[in-house]
Amino acid sequence: MISFVETCRVSFRAIVSNKMRSGLAMLGIVIGVGAVIAMLALGAGATLQIKSVMSSMGSNLLTIRPGTVTSGGIRMGAGSTPSLTLSDATAIKEECPSIEEVLAQYSGVAQVVYGNQNWSTQISGVTEGVFVVNDWQLKLGRPFTEQDIRSAAKVAILGTTVAQELFGYSDPVGETIRIKNIPFQVIGVLEPKGESSWGRDQDDVVMVPVTTAQKRLFGMPRPDMVSSITVKVKSEDLLDRAQEEVTLLLRQRHKISNPQDDDFTVRNMQQAMEAAQESMKVMSLLLGSIASVSLLVGGIGIMNVMLVSVTERTREIGIRMAVGATSKDIMLQFLAESGMLSMTGGAVGVFLGALLSYVLSQAFNWQTVVLPGSVALSFGFSALVGIVFGLYPAYKASLLNPIDALRYE
């Protein structure tokens, strides 16, 4: 019996002596493993990102959105049913005891002009609760007052990015900017928050009273409509209670008797995170299985090359058998060869996959995480593929009769 180490040496030499063919045989595995690694890294990165976004938002928030969530995804509320309105927000603040503050939002994108400077940015129509709910601080000036909201005042608070773009280093408070050709008085500048974990600049924003956004800037399909309501609950253990209160109140206001007819969704961050993670999981599973198909194709490539190799080396097999190689020796030699091919392909694939995820994260600012588990998984799978798909060619080689193999031309 030839030792395992010697078998591997023999197989290694066969691989090295035909680099071109070995390389082509590995290519499928390299691509397959690389794709699996990159897909899983993207999936893991996105999941992590969702987590950090959610946790940065605070855990005692409830978001209320129009439309309902079914198990499959979001079903928008029917056109005739009333959406969330500003008065819903006011009612929640007045009637739900577990709630500390409410933020109603109605936003759009517009160009902001000051003198000969202009800047296209997000215009957030907000209620005065934005400072408490979204944790904003003012660097300069004053916050919105109830009076501003009620009268749809033409006042604006600038994020630092916008302030910088329009005013440079001079003080914007008291100046007049134009949004959609309407003059707004700047009443304040926000403390910078920096980039969100999605990579978006959170300071690239102009806040105006929600009523101003509704009536003066972005017309409303339905009267008094807002795009979302966020509430801050007094404490984390009141979360369930607050959710209950808000849901009941909104059902009552929207005249809904059957919970299945809800035209809004109330979710806490935990639930939102779970939903997002669930859809991430489905997504990465899908991408992963597409990538595994290419791994399978890689395995078939190896089998193909090994079959050709066995035929081409029939004489070699005959010579080895003539000097005493057993069927098992021959079988192991070819198995080791396909195993090495696929494992080398797997290792190269892991490296390229990791490289690809790094490039993606740099180029598109997507967070990617190469988990050790996914490396082990795809490497193990590629080794398995090599052995499984090498089995038939190796078996075929081992069945050869020494004298027939020697006579083969």
Add this chain to the structure above:
Amino acid sequence: MALIEVKDVRKVYRMDGVEFEALKGVSFSIEKGEFVIIMGPSGSGKSTLMHILGALDVPTSGSYLLDDREITDMTRDELARVRNAKIGFIFQGFNLLPRMNAMENVELPMLYAGHPTAERKRKAEEALELVGLLDWADHRPNQLSGGQQQRVAIARALVNDAPLLLADEPTGSLDSKTGAQVMEMLVSLNEKRGITVVLVTHDSNIASYGKRVIGVLDGLISSDGSKEKVESRVDVE
């Protein structure tokens, strides 16, 4: 004691449903230390017989005892072990592995015998020294002449200390001078080491190296005896 005992060996080849009986019942025995020449016209069944003697092929019927062990009912793995330990086979076409150098080719049987690296190296060097090719150890077959290649093949056949050397027209691809060198080498191995040699040839000059000549004709033994007796009867091409 007989090293080889063949009794009523038949070999039937089947090709596309057509049967051809290449050996029609062959019996003989060869003692240890003999130098036997097998002669006969082309197609008479010499190679078929040698392949059976070399455990490379199995007879359709009959019995073959090698060293008192029945070869015909061995498994494939047992046959492989017999080829490895008991038999050195020398082919007309050398049958060296083209991608390996002389040293590695000679080591090959020891690889399958499971010898450790150091011992393999030592014995391969010894064998190459014996055939006078130690200086050519790192040459590949395509960097060697035909005669040198055949000497590498002889070294490979010797290296596991097999008691039986089988050579099927070992000089068939060589000119008469190198052919003679190879024959001298086989004779000296037979005489100095007591290795049993069975050699197939067409060439009556080569046949003169043997002490005993077995004539084969149409799948049957046509003559068997000492050189002098046989030479006149065997039809040499």
